[in-house]
Amino acid sequence: MKNVFTIFKREFFGYFNSPVAYVILVIFVLAAQGFTFFFGNFLDQGDASLARPFFMWHPWLYIVLAPAVGMKLWSEEYRLGTLELLMTMPIAPWQSILGKYLAAAVVWAIALLLTFPIVWTVFYLGNPDLGPILSAYVASYCYALSCLAVTCAVSAFTRSQVICFIISVAICLLLTLFGMQPIIEAIIKALPSSMEGVVRFIAYLCFLTHYYEMTKGLLVLRDLLYFSSIIAVCLMITAWALQSKRS
Amino acid sequence: MIKVENLRKVFGAKVAVDNVSFTVKKGEVLGFLGPNGAGKSTTMRMVTGFFAPTAGSVSIGGVDMLENPEQAKKSIGYLPENAPLYSDMSVSSFLGFCAELRGLHGAARSKAIDHAIDLCFLQNVRNQSVDTLSKGYRHRTCLAQSLIHDPDILILDEPTDGLDPNQKHEVRALIKRMGEKKAIVFSTHILEEVEAACTRAIIIDRGKIVADGTPDELKRRAPGADSVRVIIRGSGARAEIEKLGCVEKIEATASDDSSLIGRALPTKKSTGAEVAREIGALAALRQWKVEELHHVEGKLDEYFRSITRSDVAA
Ligand SMILES: Nc1ncnc2c1ncn2[C@@H]1O[C@H](COP(=O)(O)OP(=O)(O)OP(=O)(O)O)[C@@H](O)[C@H]1O
Ligand SMILES: [Mg+2]
Numbered sequence: 001m002k003n004v005f006t007i008f009k010r011e012f013f014g015y016f017n018s019p020v021a022y023v024i025l026v027i028f029v030l031a032a033q034g035f036t037f038f039f040g041n042f043l044d045q046g047d048a049s050l051a052r053p054f055f056m057w058h059p060w061l062y063i064v065l066a067p068a069v070g071m072k073l074w075s076e077e078y079r080l081g082t083l084e085l086l087m088t089m090p091i092a093p094w095q096s097i098l099g100k101y102l103a104a105a106v107v108w109a110i111a112l113l114l115t116f117p118i119v120w121t122v123f124y125l126g127n128p129d130l131g132p133i134l135s136a137y138v139a140s141y142c143y144a145l146s147c148l149a150v151t152c153a154v155s156a157f158t159r160s161q162v163i164c165f166i167i168s169v170a171i172c173l174l175l176t177l178f179g180m181q182p183i184i185e186a187i188i189k190a191l192p193s194s195m196e197g198v199v200r201f202i203a204y205l206c207f208l209t210h211y212y213e214m215t216k217g218l219l220v221l222r223d224l225l226y227f228s229s230i231i232a233v234c235l236m237i238t239a240w241a242l243q244s245k246r247s
Numbered sequence: 248m249i250k251v252e253n254l255r256k257v258f259g260a261k262v263a264v265d266n267v268s269f270t271v272k273k274g275e276v277l278g279f280l281g282p283n284g285a286g287k288s289t290t291m292r293m294v295t296g297f298f299a300p301t302a303g304s305v306s307i308g309g310v311d312m313l314e315n316p317e318q319a320k321k322s323i324g325y326l327p328e329n330a331p332l333y334s335d336m337s338v339s340s341f342l343g344f345c346a347e348l349r350g351l352h353g354a355a356r357s358k359a360i361d362h363a364i365d366l367c368f369l370q371n372v373r374n375q376s377v378d379t380l381s382k383g384y385r386h387r388t389c390l391a392q393s394l395i396h397d398p399d400i401l402i403l404d405e406p407t408d409g410l411d412p413n414q415k416h417e418v419r420a421l422i423k424r425m426g427e428k429k430a431i432v433f434s435t436h437i438l439e440e441v442e443a444a445c446t447r448a449i450i451i452d453r454g455k456i457v458a459d460g461t462p463d464e465l466k467r468r469a470p471g472a473d474s475v476r477v478i479i480r481g482s483g484a485r486a487e488i489e490k491l492g493c494v495e496k497i498e499a500t501a502s503d504d505s506s507l508i509g510r511a512l513p514t515k516k517s518t519g520a521e522v523a524r525e526i527g528a529l530a531a532l533r534q535w536k537v538e539e540l541h542h543v544e545g546k547l548d549e550y551f552r553s554i555t556r557s558d559v560a561a
Contacts, residue, residue, distance in 0.1 A: 006347040010333070017335045081331030085392070088295045088327075089348040090320040247299040 007099025179208025472545020
């Protein structure tokens with residue numbers, strides 16, 4: 001665990017030694033609030049519910065911003081050649097992977113904490129249930145972590161941060177779009193009816209389906225389990241990619 | 248301490264390292280020589296556990312690198328080629344990071360950092376950011392990283408690359424000094440370095456070991472090694488020198504009755520030094536005019552060139 005913490009520390013302070021983390025935090029916080037007020041009809045809604053106007057935009061922000069945070073995780077190690085240092089230290093590869101992933105995860109935790117002013121606004125305007133808000137925050141964080149895990153895995157395949165960014169955005173976008181109800185319906189209509197089950201199953205595997213369940217205010221164990229397995233699978237792909245680069 | 252057996256590494260269709268075996272004991276400094284692309288770095292990467300070998304085994308202090316990598320890596324200090332560093336850290340925080348991964352915390356960590364900084368003369372750049380360091384300082388920072396836990400085994404890939412002449416000298420002296428208590432493998436393209444610091448040298452070409460011995464042994468295998476260059480004016484010089492018991496034959500580049508220019512080769516039982524002495528004595532006796540009488544010891548780089556032609560031929 002000590003080694004995980006050492007790796008975590010280096011990576012985490014690395015984010016804040018460069019402008020990257022600050023830029024992304026500022027963009028995220030501003031965009032999350034901006035979308036809520038300008039496009040979410042937050043103020044016209046009457047009831048001071050936060051779930052739709054605020055949280056509906058988060059997946060779209062994560063699609064772009066999570067890869068921006070995660071793209072350097074392994075690409076940078078390849079480019080600098082420091083992977084050779086890291087992998088010849090007396091630590092297990094999973095310790096490096098976990099430490100680095102956690103550092104990026106904490107950056108997102110900070111980003112979400114910085115959106116608390118909006119929660120405060122909601123409480124100021126009305127008297128909402130705290131439960132659904134917390135549950136939606138958990139859902140949002142799960143979404144961020146999943147996009148981050150995808151980026152982590154992609155970055156283990158390439159030494160170019162640009163390529164990593166583009167491919168990660170594309171994957172996250174697909175995993176989001178295929179969970180949108182109108183798109184699912186359109187695809188089902190276009191395909192023979194025998195395929196409906198398959199499409200529904202693929203849709204079920206997408207981030208957005210589970211995200212909506214959770215933002216409805218239900219902290220469903222099934223959905224938490226879903227996001228955890230996405231993250232676990234991505235981290236295992238990372239380990240496999242790192243291993244195959246070395247053999 | 249290091250035992251490498253039948254190591255082999257294949258990249259796609261290319262055989263980078265082919266059936267390499269060697270052992271390094273405590274107190275030995277092994278120099279790794281070879282032309283560009285010979286497979287030196289690849290071999291070192293397998294020894295340090297960065298690359299998995301296609302075949303063969305690596306054992307570090309009795310611990311198998313493939314079966315128990317974390318344990319085996321503990322006793323190794325490794326300087327990779329091109330000295331990679333995290334560019335967003337300062338020198339001392341980078342060394343601190345490496346010390347922590349080596350299991351040093353608290354007071355032991357600060358002591359290790361100070362010691363490594365002293366050994367590699369980094370006092371001036373202690374708090375400087377790594378990405379503003381000059382090449383030589385980057386190299387020394389990475390070298391400091393490999394020494395930080397005082398390992399029993401050092402694997403250094405071109406440790407003097409990019410250093411100024413003073414630092415080259417210091418690092419050679421450091422390697423030599425540490426070699427008394429450790430097992431060291433280092434690669435280099437500077438052949439004097441091998442004579443200055445190594446107890447043994449291996450020359451590797453196209454992935455195969457082509458020579459293995461002490462620097463002196465290898466030097467003597469150079470073409471024309473241990474012969475005597477002579478330029479002598481005096482009648483009958485060539486004939487008389489040829490008759491000396493210690494001379495095998497004379498390769499003359501120009502000779503007539505009154506002078507000899509060329510080289511004298513010793514017999515198997517004799518040495519170049521003896522031939523030089525005998526010719527000198529004979530010349531004094533006959534009152535020949537000696538313009539040159541030079542014992543050629545043989546150079547490592549001549550031997551190196553004579554057995555490694557891969558980069559030229561390919
Ligand atoms: N990751 C890799 N993928 C494919 N080929 C590789 C890889 N690493 C090394 N090689 C090839 O293996 C061969 C040996 O390379 P290596 O780096 O070991 O040479 P070297 O002896 O260290 O050379 P130099 O003196 O230039 O440092 C080269 O032909 C190189 O192209
Ligand atoms: Mg090399």
